[in-house]
Amino acid sequence: MNLTQSVIVSAFIVSVVWSAALLQPQIATAHSLEEAPQAKLVVAQAGGQHGDNTQKLAVSFNAHTIVGNSDTLDIADVGELWQAFNDNTALHARLKKAPTRVFVAYQYFSNDFKRARISIGYERKIVSLADTGFSLKAGMHTQILAPAKHSPQEIEQAWQTLDYRRPIEQVIEEYQLTENNTLIASNMLVLYGE
Amino acid sequence: MDWLTYVFTPDDVFWLETFVGDWFFVIAAGLFVVELLRYAFKKQITKNLLGDSVANFVTLALYIAIVSLVGLAYLGIFFYVYQQFRVVDLPLTLWTIGCCIVLADLAYYWEHRFLHKNGFAWATHRVHHSSPHFNISVAYRFGPLDWLFPLFFHLPLALLGFHPFVILLAEMAVQVFQTLLHTEVVKKLPRPIEAIFNTPSHHRVHHATNSQYLDKNYAGIFIIWDRMFGTFAKEEEAVRYGVFPRINSVNPVKIFFSGYAKLLQQLINAPSWRYRWKLLVKPPIWAWQQEQLDKRRH
Numbered sequence: 001m002n003l004t005q006s007v008i009v010s011a012f013i014v015s016v017v018w019s020a021a022l023l024q025p026q027i028a029t030a031h032s033l034e035e036a037p038q039a040k041l042v043v044a045q046a047g048g049q050h051g052d053n054t055q056k057l058a059v060s061f062n063a064h065t066i067v068g069n070s071d072t073l074d075i076a077d078v079g080e081l082w083q084a085f086n087d088n089t090a091l092h093a094r095l096k097k098a099p100t101r102v103f104v105a106y107q108y109f110s111n112d113f114k115r116a117r118i119s120i121g122y123e124r125k126i127v128s129l130a131d132t133g134f135s136l137k138a139g140m141h142t143q144i145l146a147p148a149k150h151s152p153q154e155i156e157q158a159w160q161t162l163d164y165r166r167p168i169e170q171v172i173e174e175y176q177l178t179e180n181n182t183l184i185a186s187n188m189l190v191l192y193g194e
Numbered sequence: 195m196d197w198l199t200y201v202f203t204p205d206d207v208f209w210l211e212t213f214v215g216d217w218f219f220v221i222a223a224g225l226f227v228v229e230l231l232r233y234a235f236k237k238q239i240t241k242n243l244l245g246d247s248v249a250n251f252v253t254l255a256l257y258i259a260i261v262s263l264v265g266l267a268y269l270g271i272f273f274y275v276y277q278q279f280r281v282v283d284l285p286l287t288l289w290t291i292g293c294c295i296v297l298a299d300l301a302y303y304w305e306h307r308f309l310h311k312n313g314f315a316w317a318t319h320r321v322h323h324s325s326p327h328f329n330i331s332v333a334y335r336f337g338p339l340d341w342l343f344p345l346f347f348h349l350p351l352a353l354l355g356f357h358p359f360v361i362l363l364a365e366m367a368v369q370v371f372q373t374l375l376h377t378e379v380v381k382k383l384p385r386p387i388e389a390i391f392n393t394p395s396h397h398r399v400h401h402a403t404n405s406q407y408l409d410k411n412y413a414g415i416f417i418i419w420d421r422m423f424g425t426f427a428k429e430e431e432a433v434r435y436g437v438f439p440r441i442n443s444v445n446p447v448k449i450f451f452s453g454y455a456k457l458l459q460q461l462i463n464a465p466s467w468r469y470r471w472k473l474l475v476k477p478p479i480w481a482w483q484q485e486q487l488d489k490r491r492h
Binding site for chain 1: 198199202204205282283284285286287289290293294296297300304354355356422423424
């Protein structure tokens with residue numbers, strides 16, 4: 001075989017072996033989360049929505065650090081951030097195991113609650129080579145939705161029950177997954193300020 | 195088969211590379227003691243053999259000293275290319291590592307072939323071939339730029355999505371495998387092994403100065419590359435080791451720089467810039483042929 005033929009054959013071998021590396025069985029990476037929530041906040045106008053006055057459960061939420069995607073954007077556009085999170089192959093390649101929880105945190109709301117700092121991610125402990133990540137505040141949260149399989153409409157309606165007369169420091173949506181990346185339950189918590 | 199797709203962290207991979215590299219040196223030292231005992235038993239221990247072996251390990255120390263200066267930059271280039279330009283993300287699994295070892299071995303074949311076919315590259319690789327002996331200490335006989343050329347042949351692996359630590363581990367696997375081949379203790383292995391893998395017999399041919407063995411058997415782990423690309427030769431007669439002209443020294447510093455010292459002398463004495471360029475890019479045999487032609491003219 002002459003040099004040119006050898007180089008061509010080498011290129012073919014590289015493509016075959018590389019394809020084998022690409023086609024290896026993947027662990028569940030939650031790339032395409034079923035029923036990706038499209039939580040849309042119906043804008044709470046000043047003096048408008050006053051929240052649901054029914055008694056809500058107080059839940060202690062420990063400090064968490066999540067690793068994923070974060071941006072300040074209109075809450076109505078959270079679907080874009082979900083897409084970016086699902087497309088974050090670098091993150092999903094660093095997962096140490098199939099994730100069982102995905103967190104969505106809404107912080108630093110604008111005065112009209114139209115915008116917020118939104119972070120979507122996995123717990124830092126299951127991501128290797130993780131950067132600093134995004135901190136979720138600890139504290140006694142009010143449970144808006146108990147863990148159960150909620151539809152996107154139910155999650156949307158739950159936002160309307162928040163008491164916007166009170167300062168809102170953080171809203172957490174927690175999604176629980178099976179190892180096969182199926183959504184099995186979600187719950188929603190809110191941390192009111194003082 | 196889950197163990198093939200268990201995801202490691204980059205720290206795990208780096209730890210494994212360091213662990214294997216460090217402990218393998220201990221194993222190699224032990225095997226060298228066995229070889230020395232064999233030499234002693236056969237009454238073949240000479241001052242030259244012992245001096246050559248000590249020189250080999252001194253060149254290793256000199257090589258490590260250079261790598262300690264350039265290593266961070268070397269790794270930095272891999273990480274830069276990986277982070278900025280990789281086309282896919284490959285998970286850190288045994289499956290990926292296995293594929294990378296195969297590709298790193300193919301890359302090594304081409305790098306090694308280049309080292310024998312380019313004057314500037316041969317000047318560093320020549321040091322490794324310059325020993326008149328063949329034992330495990332020769333595996334650690336390094337030249338001053340041996341760290342440089344793997345960069346160009348292995349960087350494409352980072353583009354393909356292999357993590358730099360995985361590439362480092364694969365390169366180390368290819369090198370560690372070859373260390374064991376530098377011996378005359380093992381004659382021939384079973385035919386299926388000789389057919390697929392590089393072996394001490396194949397590597398003795400590579401180090402030979404017998405004319406039919408020149409520029410043959412470039413393989414690292416798999417001899418199939420040489421068989422495929424027409425650079426294979428089977429060991430059929432006794433092998434003579436070394437390079438022309440012979441170094442005739444056990445001074446490690448002289449050995450370490452001998453290749454570039456010779457190249458520099460040739461460049462200084464070259465009759466033209468075109469000749470100088472050819473000294474750098476053409477195979478080393480070209481320079482030898484020019485010298486023979488020059489002798490005949492005079």
